Amino acid sequence: MPDHRLCLAPMLDWSDRWFRYLARLISRHTLLYTEMVTTGALLHGDRARHLDFFPEEHPVALQLGGSDPDTLARCARLGEEWGYDEINLNLGCPSDRVRSGRFGACLMSDPHLVAECITAMTETTSLPVTAKHRIGIDHQEGYEPLRHFVETLAGAGCQTFIVHARKAWLEGLSPRENREVPPLRYDMVHRLKSDLPHLEIVINGGIQNLDQALQQLEKVDGVMMGRALYHDPWLLAEADRRLFGEDWHPGTPHQVVRRLLPMVEAECQRGVPFKHISRHLLGLFHGRPGAKRWRRHLSQNAHLPGAGPEVLEQALSLVPES
Numbered sequence: 001m002p003d004h005r006l007c008l009a010p011m012l013d014w015s016d017r018w019f020r021y022l023a024r025l026i027s028r029h030t031l032l033y034t035e036m037v038t039t040g041a042l043l044h045g046d047r048a049r050h051l052d053f054f055p056e057e058h059p060v061a062l063q064l065g066g067s068d069p070d071t072l073a074r075c076a077r078l079g080e081e082w083g084y085d086e087i088n089l090n091l092g093c094p095s096d097r098v099r100s101g102r103f104g105a106c107l108m109s110d111p112h113l114v115a116e117c118i119t120a121m122t123e124t125t126s127l128p129v130t131a132k133h134r135i136g137i138d139h140q141e142g143y144e145p146l147r148h149f150v151e152t153l154a155g156a157g158c159q160t161f162i163v164h165a166r167k168a169w170l171e172g173l174s175p176r177e178n179r180e181v182p183p184l185r186y187d188m189v190h191r192l193k194s195d196l197p198h199l200e201i202v203i204n205g206g207i208q209n210l211d212q213a214l215q216q217l218e219k220v221d222g223v224m225m226g227r228a229l230y231h232d233p234w235l236l237a238e239a240d241r242r243l244f245g246e247d248w249h250p251g252t253p254h255q256v257v258r259r260l261l262p263m264v265e266a267e268c269q270r271g272v273p274f275k276h277i278s279r280h281l282l283g284l285f286h287g288r289p290g291a292k293r294w295r296r297h298l299s300q301n302a303h304l305p306g307a308g309p310e311v312l313e314q315a316l317s318l319v320p321e322s
Helices: 017-026 039-044 047-051 069-082 096-100 105-109 111-124 144-155 186-195 210-216 227-231 233-242 253-269 274-281 291-301 309-317
Strands: 006-008 031-038 060-065 086-091 129-137 160-168 200-204 222-225
Touching (some): 031 039, 039 047, 060 069, 111 144, 144 186, 253 309
Parallel strands (some): 006 031
């Protein structure tokens, strides 16, 4: 079972294999999640494009979006064959596109269907099957619907629940507003762990740094962070020591970039545009001297024809090494 003490959230267009590779260079133990991949994309699209990852990424979890038990089971099996360490079911995304495809947060209104999906997946793969969801949707009120939802899925074989501590409003709020407007209710997630101590409960939503993560770990089993880590990846530098108890540190951002260069060169040689990788590096020197020069050089040069690892080396020379 992967260690969920600290998890990198699945983020559309952000938590792709290149950003996950960077995160792994900074933290050995943080559990990395893919972007959500729909069952249709896997079964009818380019599987390698959706599923390929670097061996160095382990532990890494595949997040699936769907609502049909049979197709989810087939995709869970694909995830295992591809070498992932966990299969996660998205039950929290509130976007119109997701809702029209009948997956994401709207499924919280049908816990028995979700339980059928969990059962089908756990019967098909030996990997742990986990769920990521909200504390509720729309006009669901109070704690009891949340507990009923979790207990229903637990009865189907799910033992790990990643709970975004906000309700999702499927009408009237955009996906961005659904990440910011509904109030955070950490108390509901804490109560879940208190009432259901045999289940693994991971909290998500609004956690900005490792100090806050450590405070949450006094009441739950794990913490998932997303945008805070994307905009400031160096927050992960102390994660292995402070959260996982390992006396290891990634060094300096300069050293991490130098360890990144062979991957960047190999990816560019196989035809990946450099800008697809470099966009994930803009926040690496967040709050440090030279950060603006670093961002400017990457932004101005990453899109140029033939851009590659030399652009990273040039940008690195503009930042004082600490």
